[in-house]
Amino acid sequence: MSRIPPTPIDAMSSRTRADCAALAAYGPFQNWAGIAAQSPVVLHHVTEMLVNMRAETALPRRVIELAMVTVSQLNACDYCLSHHVPSLKVTGLSPEGVERLLEAENTELEARDKSVVRYARAVTERSGRMRDAEVSDLRQWFDEGQIVELTWRIALGGAFNRFNDALQIEAEEPLATDVA
Structure with missing residues (x-):
């Protein structure tokens, strides 16, 4: 069991829900996203970075x-x-x-x-x-x-x-x- 509980969806701001959706489109990371959502700024910037790096990677x-x-x-x-x-x-x-x-x-x-x-x-x-x-x-x-x-x-x-x-x-x- 995780040491920090996931943030309930109904307790998330619209931006945090959007970040969770973007991360879900990236891959099955709902457990990670729910916990990271305890700090919306962490979830937001990590999600943005991962999505952008995947889209623009120069590596195989x-x-x-x-x-x-x-x-x-x-x-x-x-x-x-x-x-x-x-x-x-x-x-x-x-x-x-x-x-x-x-x-x-x-x-x-x-x-x-x-x-x-x-x-x-x-x-x-x-x-x-x-x-x-x-x-x-x-x-x-x-x-x-x-x-x-x-x-x-x-x-x-x-x-x-x-x-x-x-x-x-x-x-x-x-x-x-x-x-x-």
Whole structure:
């Protein structure tokens, strides 16, 4: 059970209800939205950011999902894993490949995939102690704008992990297969 109760729909302002609807169109995040609605400004700006980032992303879906699952596995965030693992499977990774995502010798990952996983791990575990080579390694597949977006998504994934775990937000059913 979540540590904070969801906001009842009838207690929401029209803008907050609209934000919940926008987030529902983004994916099955009604539990998250109900709790975030306790702070309408949080719900509003997070929803706006997620919707805009999905619409304007410069990254392939597989890259985004590899990064999100890596971060969520490292942080053991069940909520985020429940949403991003199905999406990563849609991009072609088997259930076994997802389980072995953090293993360097995962044969289901191409060189670009492994670079994304290594980078997500570095940003998550030691962002202030990374080597320049860890960013340079990405340049064979991504331009600087894509690297900035990837870094932001990794850091944001970690923030979501902490938020969801701290408030013990329960995963929705059915699980998402369309998250970016």
